[in-house]
Amino acid sequence: NYNIQQNAYRTVFPDADAFNDMDGFDSEKATEAAAAAGYADDTIENCVVAVDASGAELGYVISVTDPNSYGGDVTLSIGVTNDGTLNGYSITTINDTAGLGMKAKEPSFYEQYVGKNPTKFAVSKDGGDGEQIDALSGATITSRAVTGAVNAALGYYQNAFGQGGN
Numbered sequence: 001n002y003n004i005q006q007n008a009y010r011t012v013f014p015d016a017d018a019f020n021d022m023d024g025f026d027s028e029k030a031t032e033a034a035a036a037a038g039y040a041d042d043t044i045e046n047c048v049v050a051v052d053a054s055g056a057e058l059g060y061v062i063s064v065t066d067p068n069s070y071g072g073d074v075t076l077s078i079g080v081t082n083d084g085t086l087n088g089y090s091i092t093t094i095n096d097t098a099g100l101g102m103k104a105k106e107p108s109f110y111e112q113y114v115g116k117n118p119t120k121f122a123v124s125k126d127g128g129d130g131e132q133i134d135a136l137s138g139a140t141i142t143s144r145a146v147t148g149a150v151n152a153a154l155g156y157y158q159n160a161f162g163q164g165g166n
Contacts, residue, residue, distance in 0.1 A: 005077070008090035009048065009061045012079030016050035016058055030156050034064070037155025042066050042148060044156050050079065059087060060161070062153040069145035071095030074104075076146065078153040085117040089150060094142075101142030109136055109143075113150055119158070120151045 009019045030044035045063040052058055059081035065073050074094045079087030091105050103109055112133050113121065122130035123143050130151075135143035 004092055005063070008063075008077035008092050009050070009079075011090040012061055012077055012088040013050040013058060015052065017053040018051050019048040019061060020051060022047050022049055022060075030160065033159040034152040034156040037152070037159050039148065039152035039155045041068060042152035044152065045075065047156075047160075057082065060157065062156060063092070064149045064153045064156075065093070066145045066149040066152065068141070068148060069094065069096055070101045070139065070141040071097070074142070074145050074149060076149045076153070078150055080153065080157045083117065084154075084157065085115060086113050086150065086154070088114050089146070091146075096139065096142050100136065100139040103136045103139060104142050104146050109146075118154075120154060121147050123147055 025047050027045060030047060034042055034044050043065045045065055047060055047062045050058045050061055059079060062078045065075045067073050072095050075092045076089045077092055078089045081087050089110055096102055116131050118131035120130040121133050122128040123135050124132040125135055133147055
């Protein structure tokens with residue numbers, strides 16, 4: 001749905017004036033780029049360019065689906081600025097448990113990702129490299145899926161645009 005998508009874009013890039021389709025975007029090639037970065041489960045659905053009123057590019061909004069959430073697919077729109085900083089994410093599709101996985105939409109969870117410029121994130125209780133994210137209580141699977149989607153978007157971004165990660 002166009003409106004849901006536009007609202008998601010505005011949520012993750014409130015400073016943007018418009019969201020332009022990226023010339024030659026190819027979901028299959030983008031998904032391969034994410035897989036090459038180590039995120040083979042995820043599908044890069046789309047990528048648009050966030051621009052300000054003058055037409056200057058602020059960054060990108062990458063839409064990605066991870067199939068491993070508790071209720072199946074979770075789809076996020078993820079904002080990444082030109083220097084690879086995560087500007088935020090907005091969940092456009094999720095079928096998880098009310099009060100548990102659905103909390104992935106709440107600021108207390110998603111703000112852990114915002115303003116960070118890592119190569120990748122990791123759910124802290126799983127160990128592993130990356131910027132540590134505290135899992136949602138009772139919804140570790142959802143937390144992993146959201147983190148996976150964010151990582152796939154970052155992997156695609158770093159592969160396609162060659163920047164990001166400290």
